[in-house]
Amino acid sequence: xxxxxQHPDTIGTVTWEGKTYEIxxxxxxxxxxxxxxxxxxxxxxxVQLADLPAEGLGxxxxxxxxxxxxxxxxxxxxxxxE
Numbered sequence: 001x002x003x004x005x006q007h008p009d010t011i012g013t014v015t016w017e018g019k020t021y022e023i024x025x026x027x028x029x030x031x032x033x034x035x036x037x038x039x040x041x042x043x044x045x046x047v048q049l050a051d052l053p054a055e056g057l058g059x060x061x062x063x064x065x066x067x068x069x070x071x072x073x074x075x076x077x078x079x080x081x082e
Contacts, residue, residue, distance in 0.1 A: 009041075011064045014072045019044060021080070023071040025061065040067045042080055049080045 009024040022043040028036045037060035040052040052071060054061045061067050074080070 012068050014068070014075050016072075016075050021049070021071070021075055023068060025064065025067045035061065037061050040071060042071060042075065044080070050074070 007022075007024065009026045010022050011025045012023050014021045014023060024041040024043060025035050026039065026041070028034045038054045040054075040061060041048055042050045042052065052067070052074060057070060059066075061070075
């Protein structure tokens, strides 16, 4: 599920087992018109729980849909520790 938030890096949320996680895909520090192809971040209640490094997943991030799919699978597989 994708939602609008106040934070420019947040691209959507994933609700799993009664908790809503925010998914951030930061802008590239060298080109603020593009998203960083190598990292996304999972937050819960404003606390960073996990980095999603594209390298470890074998792909560069290229779209919001791709990042959200990877984040959802990561959360549902128990990848976040609170």
